[in-house]
Amino acid sequence: MTRFAGYRLLGCPTCQAVHAVANLVSFNLMSFETWTDGQKVHALFDHREGVRQCASCDGVFLERETLFMGKARTRWRNDEEPYEIPAFLLRPANEPVWTVQRLREKLGAFFAWVMRGGLPAPASTHTDTGTSSAAANDTYVEYPDFCYVPDTALAGLIMHGSQSDELMLALRKLYWRYLNTPYRDTARRLIEKGRDPTVAFMASELQTSNMRELLALLTKYRPEAVVTRAEIHRELGEFTAAVELLAAWDGSDEEANTILKAARQQVAAPVPVVYAWQRKTPMA
Numbered sequence: 519m520t521r522f523a524g525y526r527l528l529g530c531p532t533c534q535a536v537h538a539v540a541n542l543v544s545f546n547l548m549s550f551e552t553w554t555d556g557q558k559v560h561a562l563f564d565h566r567e568g569v570r571q572c573a574s575c576d577g578v579f580l581e582r583e584t585l586f587m588g589k590a591r592t593r594w595r596n597d598e599e600p601y602e603i604p605a606f607l608l609r610p611a612n613e614p615v616w617t618v619q620r621l622r623e624k625l626g627a628f629f630a631w632v633m634r635g636g637l638p639a640p641a642s643t644h645t646d647t648g649t650s651s652a653a654a655n656d657t658y659v660e661y662p663d664f665c666y667v668p669d670t671a672l673a674g675l676i677m678h679g680s681q682s683d684e685l686m687l688a689l690r691k692l693y694w695r696y697l698n699t700p701y702r703d704t705a706r707r708l709i710e711k712g713r714d715p716t717v718a719f720m721a722s723e724l725q726t727s728n729m730r731e732l733l734a735l736l737t738k739y740r741p742e743a744v745v746t747r748a749e750i751h752r753e754l755g756e757f758t759a760a761v762e763l764l765a766a767w768d769g770s771d772e773e774a775n776t777i778l779k780a781a782r783q784q785v786a787a788p789v790p791v792v793y794a795w796q797r798k799t800p801m802a
């Protein structure tokens with residue numbers, strides 16, 4: 519079951535535009551179809567490898583590269599209840615010297631804080647002009663969602679090349695799955711006709727070069743992602759490397775077992791992973 523409690527306010531790392539992201543308390547990762555390359559079809563929740571796009575400046579970044587600005591109960595900017603009690607309001611009660619003058623100062627600071635939209639002041643010093651006063655007048659405005667980068671934009675972003683390695687890793691992983699999608703459509707048709715679809719898979723030059731780049735990034739930054747690395751070796755036709763990686767791995771799950779079985783059969787095609795709860799329906 520997917521539920522959420524409030525929102526996190528996250529700022530774009532480039533232009534600092536604030537976006538609201540629902541706080542997921544528990545979420546359902548179940549999908550109708552899961553493939554060995556990690557593609558989930560009809561998933562209730564797709565994280566898209568954390569790749570997000572700013573609704574304001576169109577910058578592309580990872581969600582963990584955003585600036586944490588605070589929490590909110592609703593996504594409305596004029597939320598009457600402050601979502602976070604500022605430190606200067608918590609402090610006075612414990613302070614020994616407590617005068618009317620100080621109380622007036624604290625209240626003045628509090629109202630200034632509310633007028634700024636209840637947002638903690640951004641790190642840069644020149645924010646009390648322009649943007650923040652415009653934001654204060656903007657009552658009843660919703661914080662936007664981050665945009666999701668569509669598959670069709672991936673090639674352009676990868677070619678652009680100025681991304682951080684971590685972002686490039688995420689982009690290439692999405693691109694890998696996207697390039698496998700035409701095969702998935704073919705495979706479904708062939709499975710329906712009771713034929714072996716795996717003979718129809720032939721990695722193109724583009725797929726091969728993307729997989730090689732992705733594998734290099736994974737080996738450098740995610741050596742622990744053994745199952746994914748083994749799957750890429752397998753799709754590149756390097757079955758021995760795939761089997762060796764998985765044989766030395768001390769984990770075991772349905773994805774890994776499916777990949778190992780296909781590698782031993784020298785099958786390079788992406789394969790649907792069939793989970794125990796799905797076995798009621800016969801599937802290849």
Ligand SMILES: [Zn+2]
Nearest residue numbers: 530533572575
């Ligand atoms: Zn931005």
